[in-house]
Amino acid sequence: MSKNTLVDIKNLSVHFPVHGGVFSKRVATVKAVDGINFSIDRKQIVGMVGESGCGKTTVGRAMINILRHVAPDVEIGGSIEYHFGDEVVDFAALSSREIRKYRSRVQMIFQDPYASLNPRMTVAQIISEPLQLHTNMTKQEQTERVGWLLDKVGLQPEQARRYPHEFSGGQRQRVGIARALATNPDLIICDEPVSALDVSIQAQVINLMMDLQDEFDVSYLFIAHDLSVVEHISDKIAVMYLGDMAEYGNAQEVYHQPRHPYSKALLSAVPLPDPSRKNRKRIVLQGDVPTPLNKPSGCAFRTRCPIAQPACAESKPEFKEQAKDHFVACPIVE
Amino acid sequence: MPENQEISLSILKKRWLKFKTLKRGYYSFILLIILYTLSWFLPLLINNRALVLSYEGEMYFPVLSGYHTGAEFGQDVPGEAVYRQLQATWTEADNGNWIIMPVYPYSPYEDITAVGNKMYDPPSNTHWLGTDNTGRDVFARLCYAFNISISFALVLTILNYIIGVIIGGSMGYFGGKFDLFFQRIIEIWSSLPMLFVIIIISSIIRPSFFLLIFIYTIVNWIGMTYLMRAEFYREKSKDYVAAALSMGQTNFKVMFKHILPNSLVPVITYFPFAVVGGISALVGLDYLGFGMPPPTPSWGQMLDVGLQNISKWWMVFAPVSAQFVTLIMVVFIGEAVREAFDPKVYSRLR
Numbered sequence: 001m002s003k004n005t006l007v008d009i010k011n012l013s014v015h016f017p018v019h020g021g022v023f024s025k026r027v028a029t030v031k032a033v034d035g036i037n038f039s040i041d042r043k044q045i046v047g048m049v050g051e052s053g054c055g056k057t058t059v060g061r062a063m064i065n066i067l068r069h070v071a072p073d074v075e076i077g078g079s080i081e082y083h084f085g086d087e088v089v090d091f092a093a094l095s096s097r098e099i100r101k102y103r104s105r106v107q108m109i110f111q112d113p114y115a116s117l118n119p120r121m122t123v124a125q126i127i128s129e130p131l132q133l134h135t136n137m138t139k140q141e142q143t144e145r146v147g148w149l150l151d152k153v154g155l156q157p158e159q160a161r162r163y164p165h166e167f168s169g170g171q172r173q174r175v176g177i178a179r180a181l182a183t184n185p186d187l188i189i190c191d192e193p194v195s196a197l198d199v200s201i202q203a204q205v206i207n208l209m210m211d212l213q214d215e216f217d218v219s220y221l222f223i224a225h226d227l228s229v230v231e232h233i234s235d236k237i238a239v240m241y242l243g244d245m246a247e248y249g250n251a252q253e254v255y256h257q258p259r260h261p262y263s264k265a266l267l268s269a270v271p272l273p274d275p276s277r278k279n280r281k282r283i284v285l286q287g288d289v290p291t292p293l294n295k296p297s298g299c300a301f302r303t304r305c306p307i308a309q310p311a312c313a314e315s316k317p318e319f320k321e322q323a324k325d326h327f328v329a330c331p332i333v334e
Numbered sequence: 335m336p337e338n339q340e341i342s343l344s345i346l347k348k349r350w351l352k353f354k355t356l357k358r359g360y361y362s363f364i365l366l367i368i369l370y371t372l373s374w375f376l377p378l379l380i381n382n383r384a385l386v387l388s389y390e391g392e393m394y395f396p397v398l399s400g401y402h403t404g405a406e407f408g409q410d411v412p413g414e415a416v417y418r419q420l421q422a423t424w425t426e427a428d429n430g431n432w433i434i435m436p437v438y439p440y441s442p443y444e445d446i447t448a449v450g451n452k453m454y455d456p457p458s459n460t461h462w463l464g465t466d467n468t469g470r471d472v473f474a475r476l477c478y479a480f481n482i483s484i485s486f487a488l489v490l491t492i493l494n495y496i497i498g499v500i501i502g503g504s505m506g507y508f509g510g511k512f513d514l515f516f517q518r519i520i521e522i523w524s525s526l527p528m529l530f531v532i533i534i535i536s537s538i539i540r541p542s543f544f545l546l547i548f549i550y551t552i553v554n555w556i557g558m559t560y561l562m563r564a565e566f567y568r569e570k571s572k573d574y575v576a577a578a579l580s581m582g583q584t585n586f587k588v589m590f591k592h593i594l595p596n597s598l599v600p601v602i603t604y605f606p607f608a609v610v611g612g613i614s615a616l617v618g619l620d621y622l623g624f625g626m627p628p629p630t631p632s633w634g635q636m637l638d639v640g641l642q643n644i645s646k647w648w649m650v651f652a653p654v655s656a657q658f659v660t661l662i663m664v665v666f667i668g669e670a671v672r673e674a675f676d677p678k679v680y681s682r683l684r
């Protein structure tokens with residue numbers, strides 16, 4: 001752990017109990033996240049990829065501690081240690097009341113720009129809400145800051161008095177970005193921020209986010225489906241599979257020399273414009289993703305792994321630093 | 335002001351503008367508001383006590399000051415002064431005394447014992463809708479009952495809404511054990527035969543306006559509670575709530591500043607129909623004799639005596655048409671509100 005570390009996640013697990021029957025007894029557990037380790041440095045962009053349902057959103061929401069309000073009985077294990085200056089704050093251990101004053105430091109940009117802005121509030125009200133909560137700005141200062149932020153995200157300050165339904169999807173997402181930046185956070189969790197947008201404006205929004213990252217010196221956890229985008233913008237890439245982290249390392253390394261069989265398969269599916277890799281073989285995975293309700297024993301990937309061995313069923317593979325800063329959860333490829 | 339600073343309309347404002355274009359509902363709304371506002375001033379409009387009178391150089395305001403004996407004004411009657419008679423004699427005598435009566439100088443309570451009143455008087459210039467079996471003026475009673483009916487329905491509905499929002503909202507928002515606990519309570523509650531409970535209670539305790547409200551609320555809170563529970567449950571999983579929580583907003587603020595304004599559609603569209611329910615509920619109880627204590631003017635009680643004297647057509651006609659007109663106006667409002675809020679569903683139904 002370097003002294004530049006912003007957040008250090010150790011052994012994070014998120015389990016949702018499933019209740020059933022007359023007495024609402026616990027009948028099963030969804031292991032949405034099952035003991036993952038990684039860290040994000042200051043001003044770093046970490047891309048997180050994986051199939052649908054592998055727990056990416058759950059990791060992001062655990063990191064800002066907002067899982068409990070939709071699932072009051074969720075079980076969160078491990079630690080999420082933020083290093084704010086000299087303070088070390090574990091979001092997994094504190095109550096939501098204790099976390100409240102640190103909330104300005106970690107913000108989120110949501111996938112669906114239609115659901116993430118309150119339709120009854122004007123853009124000015126939406127963006128000034130975090131300012132009211134975390135600063136002692138006067139009304140006048142807030143208005144100025146809102147105008148300034150709108151300008152930063154490429155909207156006109158005059159549009160502050162409008163309601164979200166008067167904006168396009170891309171413009172709404174810009175409002176969401178402005179809201180996330182309002183309090184100068186250290187980390188923004190971006191949960192597929194462009195996947196709900198038209199392809200034609202995805203690039204614009206991503207470029208904007210990159211410019212702002214530079215200007216605001218903020219770190220991103222960038223969750224996405226599209227590996228080529230993630231490779232392009234990230235410093236590090238984390239590959240998730242069924243609640244586990246398969247691989248974590250420098251973007252170039254993970255992208256060009258993936259080690260874990262799952263990462264290899266995932267990357268072989270990316271259409272590449274790069275001619276040097278044209279002759280790469282496409283690995284087609286067999287079978288469906290098992291459910292996190294009933295994970296395979298040992299390595300969760302073994303039911304689909306092309307190089308699986310009997311030993312893989314026995315114990316969960318260690319998430320090991322196989323090369324410098326390159327962690328892989330597969331002893332077979334070491 | 336910059337040119338492009340157009341006026342932005344919130345969704346609610348848009349809906350209000352749409353509501354205004356639906357003439358039938360809008361005019362019913364305006365008319366009902368005017369009538370209901372006027373009905374609070376009924377003692378100044380429909381009353382047997384004088385508004386102002388001047389007797390031997392001194393001014394009196396019987397409407398405000400209340401009881402004056404006839405002797406005070408040199409009238410030879412037992413008990414309270416009869417102002418209508420005073421007006422007649424003073425105008426004739428022209429002795430400097432004068433009196434101003436309300437527009438319609440009869441009270442809903444003055445019966446056969448008052449001078450000049452007759453039982454079963456058919457409609458005429460003096461008694462617009464005749465008198466009833468005890469000589470009370472039907473028109474006066476009708477108007478006072480209007481105020482009581484609407485007030486009852488409004489207070490009942492608003493109270494139910496407050497309880498519904500607080501309990502139902504918390505059930506939907508917090509979920510878990512709290513939700514389960516109240517769900518069981520509601521299940522038990524809704525299996526009680528409530529009409530009998532009401533009849534039993536009001537045959538033991540003498541009912542009053544607020545007791546009836548209380549009893550009906552105990553029965554009715556479940557409907558709105560379930561509605562709000564569903565609304566809050568649906569809204570709380572939306573990302574704008576997650577966003578508010580992630581910036582450190584308190585649960586209270588999230589519930590009332592963020593979720594509630596987004597849950598108002600069913601609340602508002604259901605409101606007129608809840609009012610219809612409230613009005614009808616009171617009529618029903620009054621008709622059965624378990625409602626407001628006599629001699630409170632009430633449509634249900636008027637209907638009851640009317641049906642007992644069915645040959646006196648005005649005694650049935652008056653309460654039936656008053657109810658009919660009121661209810662249909664409220665339904666028109668409800669219909670227009672619904673269309674203003676959800677034009678698509680509405681036009682599909684039509």
Ligand SMILES: Nc1ncnc2c1ncn2[C@@H]1O[C@H](COP(=O)(O)OP(=O)(O)OP(=O)(O)O)[C@@H](O)[C@H]1O
Pocket residue numbers: 016030031032050051052053054055056057058059070071292
């Ligand atoms: N509140 C919850 N209760 C029960 N299970 C849940 C809950 N939230 C998420 N899950 C489960 O956790 C698993 C991970 O979900 P998550 O939304 O994190 O996946 P994801 O990687 O973000 O997928 P996508 O790419 O589709 O967004 C899924 O199997 C999901 O069904």
Ligand code: SF4
Pocket residue numbers: 260261262299300301302303305306307308309312317329330331332333
């Ligand atoms: S541990 Fe075994 S099953 Fe899992 S990825 Fe490695 S080889 Fe495949």
Ligand SMILES: [Mg+2]
Pocket residue numbers: 056057058191
């Ligand atoms: Mg997701």
